[in-house]
Amino acid sequence: MSIDSIYEPVQDGLELVERKLTGLALVNRPWVAKPLEYVLGGSGKRIRPALTLLAGRSYTYDLDKLVPMAAAIELFHNATLVHDDAVDKAMTRRGRTAVNRMWGEEIAVLLGDYLFSVAADLVCSIGSFRVMRMFAQTLTEISGGQLRETFNAYNWRRDRKSYFEQIYSKTASLFEAATGTGSILSGTPEDAIVALMNYGRDLGMAFQVIDDILDFSGDAGEMGKPVGGDLMQGTLTLPAIMYMEQNPKDRIIREIFEKHGDREKVDRVIKMVRDSMILDECYRIAADFCDKARRDLDVLPDAPPRQSLLDLAGYVIERRK
Amino acid sequence: MSIDSIYEPVQDGLELVERKLTGLALVNRPWVAKPLEYVLGGSGKRIRPALTLLAGRSYTYDLDKLVPMAAAIELFHNATLVHDDAVDKAMTRRGRTAVNRMWGEEIAVLLGDYLFSVAADLVCSIGSFRVMRMFAQTLTEISGGQLRETFNAYNWRRDRKSYFEQIYSKTASLFEAATGTGSILSGTPEDAIVALMNYGRDLGMAFQVIDDILDFSGDAGEMGKPVGGDLMQGTLTLPAIMYMEQNPKDRIIREIFEKHGDREKVDRVIKMVRDSMILDECYRIAADFCDKARRDLDVLPDAPPRQSLLDLAGYVIERRK
Numbered sequence: 001m002s003i004d005s006i007y008e009p010v011q012d013g014l015e016l017v018e019r020k021l022t023g024l025a026l027v028n029r030p031w032v033a034k035p036l037e038y039v040l041g042g043s044g045k046r047i048r049p050a051l052t053l054l055a056g057r058s059y060t061y062d063l064d065k066l067v068p069m070a071a072a073i074e075l076f077h078n079a080t081l082v083h084d085d086a087v088d089k090a091m092t093r094r095g096r097t098a099v100n101r102m103w104g105e106e107i108a109v110l111l112g113d114y115l116f117s118v119a120a121d122l123v124c125s126i127g128s129f130r131v132m133r134m135f136a137q138t139l140t141e142i143s144g145g146q147l148r149e150t151f152n153a154y155n156w157r158r159d160r161k162s163y164f165e166q167i168y169s170k171t172a173s174l175f176e177a178a179t180g181t182g183s184i185l186s187g188t189p190e191d192a193i194v195a196l197m198n199y200g201r202d203l204g205m206a207f208q209v210i211d212d213i214l215d216f217s218g219d220a221g222e223m224g225k226p227v228g229g230d231l232m233q234g235t236l237t238l239p240a241i242m243y244m245e246q247n248p249k250d251r252i253i254r255e256i257f258e259k260h261g262d263r264e265k266v267d268r269v270i271k272m273v274r275d276s277m278i279l280d281e282c283y284r285i286a287a288d289f290c291d292k293a294r295r296d297l298d299v300l301p302d303a304p305p306r307q308s309l310l311d312l313a314g315y316v317i318e319r320r321k
Numbered sequence: 322m323s324i325d326s327i328y329e330p331v332q333d334g335l336e337l338v339e340r341k342l343t344g345l346a347l348v349n350r351p352w353v354a355k356p357l358e359y360v361l362g363g364s365g366k367r368i369r370p371a372l373t374l375l376a377g378r379s380y381t382y383d384l385d386k387l388v389p390m391a392a393a394i395e396l397f398h399n400a401t402l403v404h405d406d407a408v409d410k411a412m413t414r415r416g417r418t419a420v421n422r423m424w425g426e427e428i429a430v431l432l433g434d435y436l437f438s439v440a441a442d443l444v445c446s447i448g449s450f451r452v453m454r455m456f457a458q459t460l461t462e463i464s465g466g467q468l469r470e471t472f473n474a475y476n477w478r479r480d481r482k483s484y485f486e487q488i489y490s491k492t493a494s495l496f497e498a499a500t501g502t503g504s505i506l507s508g509t510p511e512d513a514i515v516a517l518m519n520y521g522r523d524l525g526m527a528f529q530v531i532d533d534i535l536d537f538s539g540d541a542g543e544m545g546k547p548v549g550g551d552l553m554q555g556t557l558t559l560p561a562i563m564y565m566e567q568n569p570k571d572r573i574i575r576e577i578f579e580k581h582g583d584r585e586k587v588d589r590v591i592k593m594v595r596d597s598m599i600l601d602e603c604y605r606i607a608a609d610f611c612d613k614a615r616r617d618l619d620v621l622p623d624a625p626p627r628q629s630l631l632d633l634a635g636y637v638i639e640r641r642k
Binding site: 123 | 350352353356404407408409425426427428430431432433434435437438439441442444445446448450453454456457458460461463464465467468469471472473
């Protein structure tokens with residue numbers, strides 16, 4: 001199933017979001033235009049703004065509110081990416097040179113702040129306290145989680161529980177906010193708001209587990225970033241945690257972390273994980289999150305937007321980059 | 322006049338702000354506590370939260386709204402400092418090791434984001450769209466301005482007009498937001514809101530001019546940072562612009578910028594500026610801003626809060642660190 005056909009019920013809204021994002025680069029601050037255009041012109045799948053629109057599609061589909069909200073969610077997401085890349089000194093993002101390499105870390109930090117502020121202003125313009133607080137609290141969740149991850153870098157003593165907490169903060173919280181804000185702004189009944197937020201969270205968990213699988217199984221060229229990056233940077237993800245669970249006497253990951261990254265050993269771990277059943281088990285866990293996400297939608301009316309959300313869960317589990 | 326006696330009419334509010342800031346470190350994210358405590362425990366003068374409280378003091382002095390607002394303004398200010406120091410790779414801040422040196426740049430970037438988000442959440446909790454938008458737009462102004470400054474680093478072709486625009490973005494916009502939000506939240510009549518925002522802006526302009534003077538005239542030990550830092554980092558401030566105006570054939574600043582900083586030449590420029598009348602002229606410009614700030618207050622009732630704002634203008638012009 002193609003992503004375009006999944007997005008079909010909100011295609012009109014997504015086009016307006018795109019126009020809104022493009023318009024932001026034409027601000028009265030010419031020096032911001034170029035990096036802004038560069039960041040927002042990337043080949044992102046726009047999954048988060050699509051979630052906002054799809055969550056609102058089943059009820060009062062008010063594009064005057066949903067378009068700025070969806071644009072703000074996408075800006076916010078890009079702000080966190082730009083800061084993450086600056087922090088990680090990343091070389092590439094989505095197959096292109098990362099902002100921090102293109103214009104330097106200073107610009108990356110300040111551009112991220114700028115994106116946050118423009119996103120916040122868009123959210124303010126909508127006029128709902130509830131979505132505004134949700135938005136602010138999501139930034140607290142994400143930045144608080146990234147702080148923990150950074151303090152925990154190269155710590156090999158982490159278990160699945162801490163991993164799931166981490167990916168909630170990092171990814172699922174924003175998916176949850178995307179469906180949460182979209183549904184709130186569309187006069188959705190309270191039980192359906194809860195359901196859509198649960199869906200967003202579960203889908204986000206699946207999305208991140210797949211992301212972490214791809215860092216072991218993926219094709220570097222296709223993904224636009226090198227494989228094994230998480231281990232190199234001292235981030236313990238599900239496949240690595242499972243490897244340690246299944247090989248309690250093997251100290252290789254510990255050794256990688258003690259050396260703050262060791263390319264040769266990372267490649268060995270990747271090969272061992274690929275040769276084991278670990279990635280299949282990880283896929284099963286991601287599929288469980290997607291199944292749960294689908295079940296979350298039981299309360300929604302049986303209509304095209306619901307079908308798109310169901311299909312999106314299938315898309316997330318099948319993605320290869 | 323001591324700062325404590327100036328703050329006297331809002332001493333109760335400032336204590337609550339302090340308690341609020343301390344309380345933030347006791348969050349359910351233990352890993353955030355230490356850097357948060359460190360940042361918020363510095364020896365800042367709390368001039369911005371005092372402005373918020375003093376601006377509200379003449380009308381309905383509602384501490385339930387003003388305390389979170391003033392705390393948010395201080396958090397916001399600290400967020401920008403932490404990011405600026407990360408970007409500038411600063412060694413010290415207020416005489417102490419900068420966060421980026423203490424915990425690394427990664428933590429500094431993420432901690433800044435965290436501070437922004439907590440500030441935004443506090444502002445949301447107050448429940449005024451007008452202050453919320455003002456808050457978001459101030460972040461856009463500041464980060465947009467810092468982006469321009471970074472793109473303009475080591476550009477010696479800058480005039481006074483661009484300098485004044487720059488210090489508005491960098492400093493005066495937050496002073497303006499401090500008095501603006503404080504007055505809005507206190508049921509202040511519209512003409513007095515405008516007056517207090519003008520006061521905040523003019524005071525902020527004076528504050529930054531003095532800051533830029535101190536980078537030439539100050540005592541490194543007293544200020545907690547080295548003198549001449551602006552020239553070393555490629556920032557052209559008022560004294561340097563005046564030096565170039567008065568010595569159009571002297572290429573020393575151009576040479577410093579072409580070499581991206583040259584300690585020996587910077588020290589020579591500092592000496593030449595100190596030996597000239599430039600700093601006196603800069604003081605006169607700062608004093609003009611302060612006089613304007615004082616006149617902005619004509620519409621306010623003649624009561625202790627107004628007197629404190631008048632005295633604060635005197636304090637700003639006299640500060641030596």
